[in-house]
Amino acid sequence: MKATDTTEFLNSLNAGVFAQQVGRALSDVAAGVIDHGKKGKVVLTFELSQIGESNQVKINHKLDFAQPTKRGTKREDTALDxxxxxxxxxxxxxxNDPTAQLFNKQDTPVRAQEV
Structure with missing residues (x-):
């Protein structure tokens, strides 16, 4: 198996909205760090679980960030699947395999009648 294309992966999460949220969080936290001279933090968390017995996974993606402010910290988190x-x-x-069969012949819901 090839390594996952990270850029494509991030842009696919929540139809591209997650990548935009990460970009906004990075910019806001960096601005807070420069403006207030305090440390900031951006954390991405991915939890993967198999969907049924298929080759699909449910990816729970979470963005958690802390932006320094003049008198403290502004914190936000968001999570979706x-x-x-x-x-x-x-x-x-x-x-990507358009020829993949949804069902094997023995798994078809209705069997053909023999004549």
């Missing part, structure tokens, strides 16, 4: 596929190219939003 995004389902993704695990395949030969790593973790991706879409399954």
């Amino acid at each position: 995004t389902p993704m596929y695990v395949g030969p190219n790593g973790i991706e939003l879409f399954q």
Whole structure:
């Protein structure tokens, strides 16, 4: 399996909104650090769990940041889930094998009648 394309991965989470939130948090925290001379913090957390018995995973992605202010700290966190596929190219939003069968012949819900 190839390594996951990190840029594509982050841009796929929550339809690209998560990457925008991370960018905004990094900018705001950096500005607070410069303006107030205090440390700031940005934390990304990813928890992965398998969806059923498929090759899909549910990715819980969390952004937590602390922005220094004049008299303290402004803190915010956000968390959502995004389902993704695990395949030969790593973790991706879409399954790339368009010829993959949804069901095997023995797993079909209705069996063909023999004549």
